[in-house]
Amino acid sequence: MLLGFRPSLRLLSPRLQLLQSRCVQSEHPATSAAVGSVLSALRSICGEGGVSFGAAVREQHGRDESIHRCCPPDVVVFPRCVEEVSALAKVCHQHNLPIIPFGTGTGLEGGVSAVKGGVCFSLRNMDQVLDLHPEDFDVAVEPGVTRKALNSYLRDTGLWFPVDPGADASLCGMAATSASGTNAVRYGTMRENVLNLEVVLADGTVLHTAGRGRRPRKTAAGYNLTNLLVGSEGTLGIITKATLRLYGIPEAMVSAVCSFPSVQAAVDSTVQILQAGVPIARIEFLDDVMMDACNRFSSLSYAVSPTLFLEFHGSERSLEEQVLTAEDITQSNGGSDFQWARDAGSRERLWKARHDAWYAALALRPGCKAYATDVCVPLSRLPQIIVETKQDLMENRLTGPIAGHVGDGNFHCLMVVEPSDPEELHRVHLFTERLARRALALDGTCTGEHGVGLGKRALLCEEVGPEAVKVMQRLKDSLDPKNLMNPGKILQ
Structure with missing residues (x-):
């Protein structure tokens, strides 16, 4: 239960002492009485139960699913409407307190970490x-x-x-x-x-x-x-x-699984299916390591080889045409016969196994942590980068199953690493930098969907160039001159 209890100002936690020091250093000189005034203002907006200082609540709101360390905010507020969000932001702005928005905490780049403390705006109560x-x-x-x-x-x-x-x-x-x-x-x-x-x-x-x-x-x-x-x-x-x-909602949907003798054959099939104009809804790539992990974790029995998961949407007639074209292309590249998932239950199980890839990768090394890389390249460069990445993983003795939204050139290595092994952490760090720069060298991006967050700020500059970053900084300064909105993310 989230309790907005009123702590004694004589017994401030280290985080609340930090909050007090920020108030003292701001352009509004403050004493502990002013700290009490700030906290009273927060409670007056969203109620006693809408403000929490509990350590567990703050830690929950200081981490996402990334490998970045937890940085809890000083306080968590739970606004119920846009008017409350606006009023809370005005209080933070007046007292120079950082503001960190929080949705569900499922991000993968440390985007919710309160690296400079401040107030976390947990938005879960605005659910209409x-x-x-x-x-x-x-x-x-x-x-x-x-x-x-x-x-x-x-x-x-x-x-x-x-x-x-x-x-x-x-x-x-x-x-x-x-x-x-x-x-x-x-x-x-x-x-x-x-x-x-x-x-x-x-x-x-x-x-x-x-x-x-x-x-x-x-x-x-x-x-x-x-x-x-x-x-x-x-x-x-x-x-x-x-x-x-x-x-x-499409009139008809059908999913299929097709295995291949090599990464090159699977990715070539992806590119050729798209070049043929097939309006495929999903086309996902899993390498042999990822397929083995998914088989074990989700109790499946697919071939342990490079594999495509495909889904087709449309009318019954259009599906026939899409499937025939896709089958011809995959078989010309040495692909297996399609294994079908036609009814809703079968399709749901198939895609749940794909969505559980993160947990399947973690299960390969119990007790370890996972870090998901995220790059995207033009489709024609996709076979090259995946083949080179597989080679890099093997040469550097790293566990990194590959899964990707290869239909738009985006893929991930789910790096499974022992966090207490500094040598392995160093190898993973070097690998992820090589992967990102490999994508940039192939006219791609260092992040297709996870975002920049904490870990890719230097890579952003390499990708878009210093002049573009300067323009971004000027935009940031214009909208947020005090640098209160989620500071430390995207820009240095």
Whole structure:
């Protein structure tokens, strides 16, 4: 239970002492009485139960699923509406307190770590689905709504939201990190599926990036503020509402699994299927190490070899054409016959096994930690980079099963590492840097979907160049001149 108890100011925890010191150092000189005033202001906005100093609660909100160490905030607040978020932000702005937005904590780059302390805005209580317009294929959601909750809400409408990063992440958090996932090859990433955002800026100003209530499918009106905020990782503002595109549920769906004699053959098949114009919904690659891990973890019996998981959406007739073309291409590259998953239950089990790849990789070395790499390259460069990466892993004696959304050139090595072994940690660090720079050398990116967070700030500069980073910094300074919004992320 989350309790917003009132601690004695004579018995401040180290974190609250830090909060006091920040107040003293700000342009508003403060004593412990002022600290009490700040805490009273937070409680007056979201209630006694909406403010927590508990160590367990703060630690929960100081970590995500990455390998980065936990950096707890000084205090966690639980606003219930945009008005409360705005009022809380004004208090933080007045007292120079960092602001860290928190959705579900499923990120993979340390994006929620309170590296400079401050106030974590946990948005889980804002969990309403708003303004559904089925005839226009759009919906607005608050930040506590997850993708599974939205699709459950939409179940009887004939509509769905297809962006699927695997974890049951919050949709506004997915917008903040520009998430994608297994369906991106057909339906795009969050960047293509967000129509408008309601955002609270560092000073409490409420911004509607496309105008209040606007939801056109396209616009040529001014700067694209929506896409500026998508992928900003909480460094420019707190997303309090997202207007999203929806899609009709396909008439028919079918999934298949196909194994290959080599990585090259599997990835070549992927590229050729896309070049043939097959509107495939999902096409996922798992290498032999990952397939072995998934077989063990999910009690499967697929071949332990490079494998594609495929899914086709459309009418019954169009599916026949898609499947025939895909089968011809895979078999020409030495692929096996398709193993089918036709009914909803079979498809769900197949894709659950794919989504459980993280946990399957961890099970290869019980007691170890996992770190997910994330690069993306042009499709024509995909076979080269995966083959070179496999060789790099073997030469450096590293456990790194590969799984990827290869339909859009994005793949991950799920590095399983013993955190108490500094030599192995060093080898993993060097490997991940080589992988990122290998992607950059092939005209790709150091992150296709996880974001920059804490770990890829230097790589961002290498990727876009110092002039682009300077422009990003000027944008940050313009919207957040005190550097209160999730400081220490993306930019140095």
